[in-house]
Amino acid sequence: MAIEVLTDKAAGAIATVTIGATKAEGGTRESVVTVGGETCLPFHLKEGVMPHPPVIAMEICDRAKTDWPPEIERVFGARLKDPPAWAEACEKQYGAQAICLRLLGAHSDYGNNSADDCVSTVREVLSATTVPLIIVGPGQKDKDNEIMPACSQAAKGEKCLLGSATQDNYKTLAASCLADGHSIIGESPIDINIAKQVNILISEMGLPPGRIVMDPTVGAVGYGIEYAYSIMERGRLAALGGDKMMAMPVICFVGKEAWRAKEAKVDQSEAPAWGPAMERGILWEAMTATVLLIAGADILVMRHPDAVEKVRGVIGELLGK
Amino acid sequence: MALSGLDIYKLLPKTNCKECGKPTCLAFAMALAQKKAELSQCPHVSDQAKEALGAASAPPIRLVTIGEGENKLEIGNETVLFRHEATFFHPTGLAVTLSDSLDGTALARRIEAVKALRFDRVGRSVRVEMLFVRNDSGDAGKFLAAAKAAAGSGLLVILASEDPAAMEKAARESGAKKPLLYAATPANANGMAAVAKATGCPVVAKAPPDKLVDLTAALNAAGIKDIVLDPEFRRLDECLWAQTQIRRLALRRTFRPLGYPVIAFTSSTDPARAALQAAVLMAKYAAIVVLEAVEPWACLPLITWRLNVYTDPQKPIQVEPKLYEVGAVSPDSPVLVTTNFSLTYFTVEGEVEASRVPSYIVVVNTDGTSVLTAWAAEKFTADSIAKAVRESGVESRVRKKRLVIPGGVAVLSGKLEEALPGWKICVGPREAVGIPSYLKNVWPSL
Ligand code: SF4
Numbered sequence: 001m002a003i004e005v006l007t008d009k010a011a012g013a014i015a016t017v018t019i020g021a022t023k024a025e026g027g028t029r030e031s032v033v034t035v036g037g038e039t040c041l042p043f044h045l046k047e048g049v050m051p052h053p054p055v056i057a058m059e060i061c062d063r064a065k066t067d068w069p070p071e072i073e074r075v076f077g078a079r080l081k082d083p084p085a086w087a088e089a090c091e092k093q094y095g096a097q098a099i100c101l102r103l104l105g106a107h108s109d110y111g112n113n114s115a116d117d118c119v120s121t122v123r124e125v126l127s128a129t130t131v132p133l134i135i136v137g138p139g140q141k142d143k144d145n146e147i148m149p150a151c152s153q154a155a156k157g158e159k160c161l162l163g164s165a166t167q168d169n170y171k172t173l174a175a176s177c178l179a180d181g182h183s184i185i186g187e188s189p190i191d192i193n194i195a196k197q198v199n200i201l202i203s204e205m206g207l208p209p210g211r212i213v214m215d216p217t218v219g220a221v222g223y224g225i226e227y228a229y230s231i232m233e234r235g236r237l238a239a240l241g242g243d244k245m246m247a248m249p250v251i252c253f254v255g256k257e258a259w260r261a262k263e264a265k266v267d268q269s270e271a272p273a274w275g276p277a278m279e280r281g282i283l284w285e286a287m288t289a290t291v292l293l294i295a296g297a298d299i300l301v302m303r304h305p306d307a308v309e310k311v312r313g314v315i316g317e318l319l320g321k
Numbered sequence: 322m323a324l325s326g327l328d329i330y331k332l333l334p335k336t337n338c339k340e341c342g343k344p345t346c347l348a349f350a351m352a353l354a355q356k357k358a359e360l361s362q363c364p365h366v367s368d369q370a371k372e373a374l375g376a377a378s379a380p381p382i383r384l385v386t387i388g389e390g391e392n393k394l395e396i397g398n399e400t401v402l403f404r405h406e407a408t409f410f411h412p413t414g415l416a417v418t419l420s421d422s423l424d425g426t427a428l429a430r431r432i433e434a435v436k437a438l439r440f441d442r443v444g445r446s447v448r449v450e451m452l453f454v455r456n457d458s459g460d461a462g463k464f465l466a467a468a469k470a471a472a473g474s475g476l477l478v479i480l481a482s483e484d485p486a487a488m489e490k491a492a493r494e495s496g497a498k499k500p501l502l503y504a505a506t507p508a509n510a511n512g513m514a515a516v517a518k519a520t521g522c523p524v525v526a527k528a529p530p531d532k533l534v535d536l537t538a539a540l541n542a543a544g545i546k547d548i549v550l551d552p553e554f555r556r557l558d559e560c561l562w563a564q565t566q567i568r569r570l571a572l573r574r575t576f577r578p579l580g581y582p583v584i585a586f587t588s589s590t591d592p593a594r595a596a597l598q599a600a601v602l603m604a605k606y607a608a609i610v611v612l613e614a615v616e617p618w619a620c621l622p623l624i625t626w627r628l629n630v631y632t633d634p635q636k637p638i639q640v641e642p643k644l645y646e647v648g649a650v651s652p653d654s655p656v657l658v659t660t661n662f663s664l665t666y667f668t669v670e671g672e673v674e675a676s677r678v679p680s681y682i683v684v685v686n687t688d689g690t691s692v693l694t695a696w697a698a699e700k701f702t703a704d705s706i707a708k709a710v711r712e713s714g715v716e717s718r719v720r721k722k723r724l725v726i727p728g729g730v731a732v733l734s735g736k737l738e739e740a741l742p743g744w745k746i747c748v749g750p751r752e753a754v755g756i757p758s759y760l761k762n763v764w765p766s767l
Binding site: 002003004005006043044045046067108109139140141166168189190217219221222223224225226227229230233234237260262263265266273274275276279280282283284286287290291294310311313314317318319320 | 404442531562573605617619625630638662668690698731
């Protein structure tokens with residue numbers, strides 16, 4: 001008996017966003033990444049297209065953070081205090097398609113770095129790498145507004161992705177992105193209405209859909225991922241249904257959340273029933289990423305190279321490769 | 322899809338006798354379609370019509386039960402494609418393979434390894450609940466022996482053999498309670514249907530999608546209703562699409578031949594990769610996932626994800642901002658403060674519970690955001706915390722006025738001490754995981 005095939009045709013497509021600029025395009029990158037363009041739910045390739053497979057960026061931090069999980073320490077060692085070397089390893093050794101630099105050191109609790117400090121880190125990382133750069137501020141309103149315009153200017157022409165604009169603080173960052181040719185991350189606190197509102201606010205500042213990426217705020221497996229999962233699914237369904245203000249690609253800060261989970265860090269001696277911490281931590285990050293892929297992630301920002309590799313494998317499988 | 326009023330009308334006596342309380346049979350049919358009347362209100366309806374209408378009101382995906390008693394597993398009877406539309410109701414069953422080619426010691430060791438896949442999470446015990454006993458040996462005696470060992474473990478059992486004779490022996494003699502029989506195929510459908518009928522066990526229909534429809538029809542004709550589908554895809558992309566199609570057909574078309582839960586298999590021999598495949602299969606509608614992996618580090622995240630995806634999304638994301646007591650509190654108990662994001666609160670509560678130090682937790686209304694998000698958004702400030710502490714009434718209940726704040730907001734200490742005269746502000750750990758050691762080692766000396 002022949003079975004009916006139920007295909008859902010999308011009324012709208014996700015916008016495409018390109019990050020990075022080559023020399024010919026006014027930057028210094030040797031490769032660029034493009035995300036978005038989907039006309040179907042994630043990996044539903046028989047009813048639409050995913051012209052740009054999800055991208056994995058690897059996250060590095062300025063020197064500020066010290067309490068890294070043992071597994072991250074083991075992999076990166078002294079490079080955790082050396083952003084350009086760390087970034088270079090992510091690109092050259094581990095195949096990161098983009099680097100995400102988190103400027104945590106500008107946070108008042110983490111060293112209160114000045115705009116000049118941040119700019120020099122951005123410059124160092126740019127010159128140590130050839131892939132596109134994502135730059136994220138400390139998430140503290142005043143400090144973000146102090147350092148991000150300077151970083152934006154320093155990276156002018158590189159077509160970076162800068163974050164994060166929020167409902168209460170988007171004007172400064174949006175103005176910088178507009179002036180210096182970058183794209184922007186709009187962040188919302190696991191709330192679909194606020195996500196849309198942030199997109200609208202940023203759009204009203206003059207940034208086109210092709211330069212906006214959404215951060216819905218995700219949790220790790222076991223730590224609220226189901227909220228993000230459903231918000232992302234709803235957002236993607238709305239976008240495919242034709243809502244242009246939800247049709248921006250989605251970025252998920254996976255590594256930052258996954259490595260906070262107790263299950264990713266606790267040593268086997270403390271939890272004998274859980275097995276070795278190394279495999280567990282890596283899988284915690286990889287599973288968090290995998291689940292978010294199914295919900296509609298376009299850019300995964302990850303930390304551990306083995307987790308990155310596993311997720312790359314899953315993406316290949318899901319694409320039928 | 323439910324029958325329309327006209328479909329129902331065709332099945333009624335069409336005499337308009339009004340005994341149902343409606344003026345005409347058609348009016349009664351319309352009321353039935355809108356679920357505003359019960360079929361039993363018409364005394365003249367034929368048995369044939371009753372059966373047709375009864376079947377139409379059955380859920381679009383059949384509920385199938387494996388095992389008996391407290392440990393039984395119910396799968397199927399799902400009503401939505403996306404969990405935000407309602408919820409996913411019956412969590413995916415997890416099975417680990419057990420080959421009957423293993424010798425006695427190896428068999429016992431593997432069963433023990435699966436039994437150990439049991440974890441506590443937020444006060445709930447969760448586990449891998451099934452063994453997939455596979456007749457690799459081709460020998461009915463070995464299959465029975467492995468099935469017996471599996472049944473004796475207290476885990477639920479899936480019996481996997483395509484030989485009806487071996488299956489019958491294992492189903493009858495192993496002692497397994499209502500095992501799932503894997504599988505009826507187009508080649509053995511009659512024999513396997515007879516075993517399922519005789520033993521009352523649910524059975525898997527295994528065939529490619531185009532043949533699956535005929536297979537379930539054949540099983541139905543043999544009187545078998547408790548069916549699980551295996552559309553025989555093993556590639557992840559194909560499973561995702563096939564399982565989505567089956568769920569759509571069942572829910573949008575009430576397509577009965579495929580209105581059953583689905584069993585899926587991970588294909589990778591790498592435990593991490595298999596766990597990732599299983600996570601995808603679970604998100605996209607597998608009612609049972611079979612794994613080779615017995616590594617606890619691979620199963621823990623998977624079981625956790627299962628809890629997450631089957632959590633009712635209607636459940637509020639916030640807890641009530643007020644004073645909570647964990648354990649038998651006394652005037653000497655510590656006072657901790659956190660936000661009203663339910664996940665943050667339950668994580669803190671879980672760790673306090675694990676510490677076995679009875680404590681008070683003051684929950685500040687941060688509109689359901691986590692500590693750092695709330696702090697950055699100025700919803701978790703010295704003022705809002707001070708206000709919550711004062712309004713909670715905890716002040717009159719403790720002797721030591723020491724307030725433990727999350728380490729991530731250590732900067733608030735100074736202002737908080739000004740805002741809460743008489744209190745000493747103590748900076749707790751940055752992450753909730755540090756709470757037990759803090760309460761046991763640091764708190765007593767404060
Ligand atoms: S009781 Fe039955 S036969 Fe009589 S009017 Fe109602 S539906 Fe028709």
